[in-house]
Amino acid sequence: MGTDALSFLTPKARQALDFASTATLTTQLLDRGLRNTFLHGLTHANPRQPRLLGEAFTLRCIPAREDLDVLSVFRDYDHPQRKAVESVGPGQVLVVDARGKSRAASLGHILATRIKMRGGAGIVTDGSVRDMAGFEKLELPVFTAGASATTNLALHHVVDMQVPIGCAEVAVYPGDIMVGDRDGVVCIPRGLAEEIALDAMEQERLEEFILEVIEGGSPLRGTYPPSPETLERYHRLREERERSR
Numbered sequence: 001m002g003t004d005a006l007s008f009l010t011p012k013a014r015q016a017l018d019f020a021s022t023a024t025l026t027t028q029l030l031d032r033g034l035r036n037t038f039l040h041g042l043t044h045a046n047p048r049q050p051r052l053l054g055e056a057f058t059l060r061c062i063p064a065r066e067d068l069d070v071l072s073v074f075r076d077y078d079h080p081q082r083k084a085v086e087s088v089g090p091g092q093v094l095v096v097d098a099r100g101k102s103r104a105a106s107l108g109h110i111l112a113t114r115i116k117m118r119g120g121a122g123i124v125t126d127g128s129v130r131d132m133a134g135f136e137k138l139e140l141p142v143f144t145a146g147a148s149a150t151t152n153l154a155l156h157h158v159v160d161m162q163v164p165i166g167c168a169e170v171a172v173y174p175g176d177i178m179v180g181d182r183d184g185v186v187c188i189p190r191g192l193a194e195e196i197a198l199d200a201m202e203q204e205r206l207e208e209f210i211l212e213v214i215e216g217g218s219p220l221r222g223t224y225p226p227s228p229e230t231l232e233r234y235h236r237l238r239e240e241r242e243r244s245r
């Protein structure tokens with residue numbers, strides 16, 4: 001996976017963002033007062049490629065208009081949609097504000113493949129994609145509200161890239177960190193990414209322990225959330241494991 005765009009993070013934070021679940025990350029964001037960071041309603045197109053990590057490269061659409069949005073505009077290689085695709089860099093995720101409208105696709109298999117070849121880290125749209133059979137096999141994480149055969153400009157007019165957008169009702173700023181897994185996609189404000197990542201890793205480790213205890217038959221009381229005694233057991237176990245490494 002190309003993660004060049006994430007070089008502002010420490011290797012430890014990058015690793016953590018590659019591992020932590022979106023459930024854990026949204027909890028960490030909530031703990032800092034951010035309640036609306038999960039892009040609800042989007043699912044991954046390729047079941048084997050659910051894990052997404054990259055920096056947001058944003059694309060904004062407004063409603064199409066019949067006098068402007070005609071098929072011939074796609075002959076222009078500098079059409080904003082095509083220009084955006086040719087601008088997504090290594091480690092970046094194309095995040096499309098399709099106003100939550102999925103009746104026409106944000107893009108298709110060829111454009112998505114170009115993003116992959118450019119080293120892009122993925123695609124997220126609150127609209128749809130076309131050529132779904134291709135996306136199901138594409139080795140690029142793509143999150144979408146669904147499939148629609150209708151091409152982009154029947155409904156969308158791509159106006160701008162690298163501006164703040166709304167995607168699935170979540171504010172996404174260029175450079176924010178997008179993380180996806182089987183639950184969907186979360187947007188982490190760039191300035192919070194490092195600390196969220198490190199704390200998320202701690203939460204993951206603790207929850208792994210809690211799950212083991214629950215699987216061992218313990219009730220929730222005293223375990224989840226952990227009582228001081230359970231926490232002590234956890235810290236002791238961690239110390240033991242670290243010593244034996």
Ligand SMILES: O=C([O-])CC(=O)C(=O)O
Nearest residue numbers: 107108109110111151152
């Ligand atoms: O969305 C479009 O019209 C372009 C398309 O089909 C593709 O990229 O394969």
Ligand SMILES: [Mg+2]
Nearest residue numbers: 108109110131
């Ligand atoms: Mg196509």
